[in-house]
Amino acid sequence: MSDQLSVALAQLAPVWLNRDATLEKILQATSDAAAQQADLVVFGEALLPGYPFWLDPTGGAKFNSDVQKEIHAHYMHNAVQVEAGHLDSLQNLCREKSIAVYLGCIERPSDRGGHSLYCTLVYIDQSGQICSTHRKLMPTYEERLTWSPGDGHGLRTHSLGAFTVGGLNCWENWMPLPRAALYAQGEDLHVAVWPGAVRNTIDITRFMAVESRSYVISVSGLMRSSDFPGDTPHVDRILANCGEMLSNGGSCIAAPDGSWLIEPIADVETVQVATIDHRIVRKERQNFDPSGHYSRPDVTQLLVNRERQSIARFDDDD
Numbered sequence: 448m449s450d451q452l453s454v455a456l457a458q459l460a461p462v463w464l465n466r467d468a469t470l471e472k473i474l475q476a477t478s479d480a481a482a483q484q485a486d487l488v489v490f491g492e493a494l495l496p497g498y499p500f501w502l503d504p505t506g507g508a509k510f511n512s513d514v515q516k517e518i519h520a521h522y523m524h525n526a527v528q529v530e531a532g533h534l535d536s537l538q539n540l541c542r543e544k545s546i547a548v549y550l551g552c553i554e555r556p557s558d559r560g561g562h563s564l565y566c567t568l569v570y571i572d573q574s575g576q577i578c579s580t581h582r583k584l585m586p587t588y589e590e591r592l593t594w595s596p597g598d599g600h601g602l603r604t605h606s607l608g609a610f611t612v613g614g615l616n617c618w619e620n621w622m623p624l625p626r627a628a629l630y631a632q633g634e635d636l637h638v639a640v641w642p643g644a645v646r647n648t649i650d651i652t653r654f655m656a657v658e659s660r661s662y663v664i665s666v667s668g669l670m671r672s673s674d675f676p677g678d679t680p681h682v683d684r685i686l687a688n689c690g691e692m693l694s695n696g697g698s699c700i701a702a703p704d705g706s707w708l709i710e711p712i713a714d715v716e717t718v719q720v721a722t723i724d725h726r727i728v729r730k731e732r733q734n735f736d737p738s739g740h741y742s743r744p745d746v747t748q749l750l751v752n753r754e755r756q757s758i759a760r761f762d763d764d765d
Contacts, residue, residue: 450725452608454636454662455480455488456709457718458643458698460669461497464679466525466533469496473550474540476718481544483720486573487607491640491668491698492551492617493566496525498642500670502589504688505681517680519593526555526564529577534569542575547607549614549666551640553594554580558757563595568614568640570605579603583616584625600755604632609725610662614638620651626659628751631738635661635703635728643667643694645711652711656701660731662708662723663701669716670694703731 457476462468473490480488492498501507501518509515527533534550541548547570554567566583581601586594602625604613613629613636620626620639629637637655641647648665656663670693675682692714700708700721708721735741 448609450609452487452610452636452723452725453483453485453720454664454700454723455483455485455718455720456664456666456698456700457488457490458667458669458696458712459490459494459716460671460674461494463497463500463670463674463676464521464525465676466496466527469494470536474536477537477540477546477548478544479718480720481546483718485546485720487547487549487612488718489549489638489640489664489666490551491666492568492642493553494668495527495550495552496522497553498668498670498694499590499593500689500693501681501685502592504685507589507592514681514684515592521680522553522593523555523562523564527552527567528555528557528561529569529580530557534571534577538571538575538577541571541573545573547571547573549638549640551616554582558755559595560758564593565597566590566594566616567597568601568616568638570612570614572605572607578605581614581616584619584622587618598756599628599751599753602628602751602753604629604634607636610636610723612636612638614640617641617647620655624749626655627737627749630659631749633738634659635725636723637661637663639663639665641665641667641697643669643696645695645697645713648697648699649711652699653701653705653707656703657705659737660703660735661728662703665697665699667697668694669696669714703728
């Protein structure tokens, strides 16, 4: 097995709140990454079909607002249901191109009734199989007005070449215990997805790399006022209270010693590829391994509940 792996960051803007059109952009970027010989391509948080940028400029906390209800209903209509086959075309492309994908999406799962939304990070392997769907544990600030809290079911790692890859959504990356849960499973390639801001990625990407002695790939989206489709409910109200650039990207890759492989990229849509080398992980783990020789499980241990949460359990006789 080769120690080297080619990884791609795909910094895209969505066709905002349009699942089908945004998925077409994701499929094209995946093909572009595969053409550059990438083994893995990563997309930003909530890219499919988009981040809830309307909340702040439209008074998202106003209770029982028809404006908020109408935009939320549109969001829900364009959300992803994995079980309905909404990601089938991407799975097929992964299988055809032998490329793995981490994709941030808004999920409307039937196992939670089908009418609540979760910020979900989906991992599709090189055979096209969905191996994990991690629902964000704690939506951040105004996100709680539209997203529901997730659970620990998706706190999982996956083998990819010589590497063990795992991922978290946005400010989950600031949560020490979910990071530790992934480190404990041997993670040495960490994926952090963000809605898009250099200020979010420039410090923590290198910090996590040094803390874990792993490669860290942070991938963000872009959002410009021109990316709001004209048929978006209440689009004029949204645009009246936001600037030209709502999210400026910041996608980047750091090595296990904290050095940059790709420095934060701002303001442009791009697919960029870098080669990472597992030998560098092994070198940096010589003096610090957070879940191995530099841990004290006799003193501190982490309990992780990975049960998928649901409101009802049915025991059927048949």
